Amino acid sequence: MSVRVRIAPSPTGNLHIGTARTAVFNWLYARHQGGQFILRIEDTDLERSKPEYTQNILEGLQWLGLNWDEGPVYQTQRTELYAQKIQELLDKGLAYRAYDTPEELDAMREAQKARNEAPRYDNRHRNLTPEQIAAYEAEGRTAVIRFKIDDDREITWNDLVRGQVTWKGRDLGGDMVIARAASASTIGAPLYNFVVVVDDIDMGITQVIRGEDHIGNTPKQILLYEALGATVPEFGHTPLILNQQGAKLSKRDGVTSIFDFKKMGYTAEAIANYMTLLGWSPVEGMDEIFTLEQAAKEFSFDRVNKAGAKFDWDKLNWINGQYLHKMPAAELTDLLIPYWQEAGFAFDPIADRPWLEQLTAVIGPSLSKLSEAVDMTRYLFMEAIEPTEDAIAHLKQDGVTAALQGILDGLPAETLTQDSANALIQSVVKGQGVKKGLVMKSLRAGLTGSLQGPDLMQSWLLLNQKGWDRTRLTAAIG
RNA sequence: GGUGCUGUAGACAAAUUGGUAAAGUCACAGGGCUUUCAAUCCUGGGUUUGCGGGUUCGAUCCCCGUCAGCACUGCCA
Structure with a gap:
């Protein structure tokens, strides 16, 4: 069967470095296997999803050179499919309506905590009598839909990166919510863990390659595959990108969007190159500077590391420099002009072109970031200088x-x-x-x-x- | 609290049927080049493989324990 992988970002923020790196690994695997790389936008969180984020994600992937073969597929356009599948689970008795209020659930968790127990849903509404249901509905309560999780089940899969991983059903937190609250006769908006599975089945995804932070979702999703009568795909959980302190790289580390790197003066090729190195090691004798195509030729999960990778700015700077040093003056000039303009330097991009290219040829070989060109060349653009x-x-x-x-x-x-x-x-x-x-x-x-x-x-x-x-x-x- | 994952120099890492640990890259130090800086080139230093046991002729690798870090533990994705 032909390989079909996907990147499924959520448009609740800009394209983040972690998502981008997951996209890189998916892309590399798809290319290596001669398969398809598919883009799906997971916009089921109506409150936080924004069109401008989708735009940022699409442009970011394109900038990095991660072209997709299919999509983007938008989950909000597939709501009937989800409702249909939820109804199916309801009909089979594998899911049920739970009428708990948020306050009741909070109280339940508080009590569990007080008893030093792990917070989990105690499945209290799993076997409600018709009378109880009628009473809740008469009260005007809404219901979420929960998927039954058997405490005694054991779920095992052979992870592409980690080998055999096993979870116990009882550690999954009780029956999971798959649809948000809605009136008793309807089906509310479906939730992430459910739509992911429905979509991956529907789109024929053969390998689910995602960050390690999803590892706990996998057993729940495997149960859903089974419930929906589908073949379980392979899973591969890639190591996280960590900051210098060892925590997951986040907004606080100065980069919210992949475009922040662009603004800082990094090239797309260098970023893609470095992200590949974060968790994957080149084969014997292979240089550390490579294009995505070259990496795709050699890529395999055998060489994907399990431990989280600390993000190292020094190394990124060095890699970026390697790309800048060998870039032809004309091309480098094109990239540098926006930085000079941004700095307020007065020049005519057309008329001064020969002069600019001559300048680029001088500084190009010593640049490690495009933005460095500003301070490096200020004395050549400003008529008045302030001597040190x-x-x-x-x-x-x-x-x-x-x-x-x-x-x-x-x-x-x-x-x-x-x-x-x-x-x-x-x-x-x-x-x-x-x-x-x-x-x-x-x-x-x-x-x-x-x-x-x-x-x-x-x-x-x-x-x-x-x-x-x-x-x-x-x-x-x- | 629970569950899971991970732990090899300052950083990324290699060592894959258990067989001399640290190849390679970044960073760092010294030197050459440039009459400057950067870049570049050459050279160099750095290991009780988190820790403690066990199995074995032999353990980074397998087993047990322990510590640490991280992730997850939502009507977010």
């Missing part, structure tokens, strides 16, 4: 003014080239009998306002094209 204290101190040293004056006097009217710039430096060195180091350092201080930065000669040529080398040297001397 070190630079000011250097400019006060003996011989510096004379050296810079010499450069200024010798500056040709035509555009400077690497050769003519070198010749000019050489003539000053010889004419004034000073060390080349002094001239170079003075030039750097005068031209860039700093004692460190990108390649000096290249910076000078870039500045010269704008005529700013003359103004800055003049200012430095004055």
Whole structure:
């Protein structure tokens, strides 16, 4: 049977890193197996689901290059199917209406806690008499629908990542709610654990690959597969992505959406690459820098780790740098322009294009994040610079003014080239009998306002094209 | 409280019918290059495999116990 896997995000927030990584593993597995990768939007939580989140999720997946073969399928458009399946369980006597009020349930759990027991539904409405039901309905109570869970059952599955996993029915918290409260004659909105199963059956999902946080849902869902008379798919629970403290990576760690990474200056390829490395290890001899296609060729759950993976910004930065370093100047320039514009730098993306690409070629090989380009190149975009204290101190040293004056006097009217710039430096060195180091350092201080930065000669040529080398040297001397 | 999962250098990890533990990558340190910084290249340090028992000729691996972390424990997904 052909492999069919899915990513099923809930549009109650932006595309989160954890969801994205689950999507990556599903995508890799589907591609490796020559199967289908399907997108389903789990929007059964009407109160929290928002269209803009769906939009963010779709765009995020596309940005990462995780294209889906089918979907998106929206659960809210399939309500009749769920109602039909719930009715089926009701008819078979595998589910029933429970009339407990939220207050009653709270009280029950409180009491259990007080007795130091695990909170669970005690199945008190499982076998209500017709008289009791009539009484509750006369009272005007609504009912949820609960699915019966046998305490004595033992549920075992062979997890793709963890091997054999076993749960006892009694640890599942009692009969589970599968539909929200509604009047006695109707069926309320179905709940996650139920719709997931109905949809996965209906969509012919063969492997359910999801985060480890779902592991406790799996036994309940297996019971539902059985109740619905369906084949149970394989399950694979991938390790969680942890923050530095070892807790599940969350909003508080500075990233709510995958696009936050984009804003910070990471490329989609680097993010996808790093997420793959979070839990999966490349085969022997394989480089750690790879495309999703390359990873798909080698991907298997044999090499998926069980332990949670701590998110390491240093490593991500390094990976991102690897992509940036080998990116062609034209492409890198396209990515950098928005950052320069955002920073308020004045330039014409069309007319200044050659100058920009020349600049990109200079800084590209030392970038690890796109956003770093802003501070790195500020002195090339702003006419006025504020020299650092070190630079000011250097400019006060003996011989510096004379050296810079010499450069200024010798500056040709035509555009400077690497050769003519070198010749000019050489003539000053010889004419004034000073060390080349002094001239170079003075030039750097005068031209860039700093004692460190990108390649000096290249910076000078870039500045010269704008005529700013003359103004800055003049200012430095004055 | 209960259940489950996990535990190999600072981080990601390899070691898969039990057979010399830490390959590889990041980070870190030193050096080269660049008369700067970054990048890059070279070199280097780092292990009672959470801890304690057991089985075995031999245990990161299997068993028992223990500790820790995390997840789940909803009329959220």
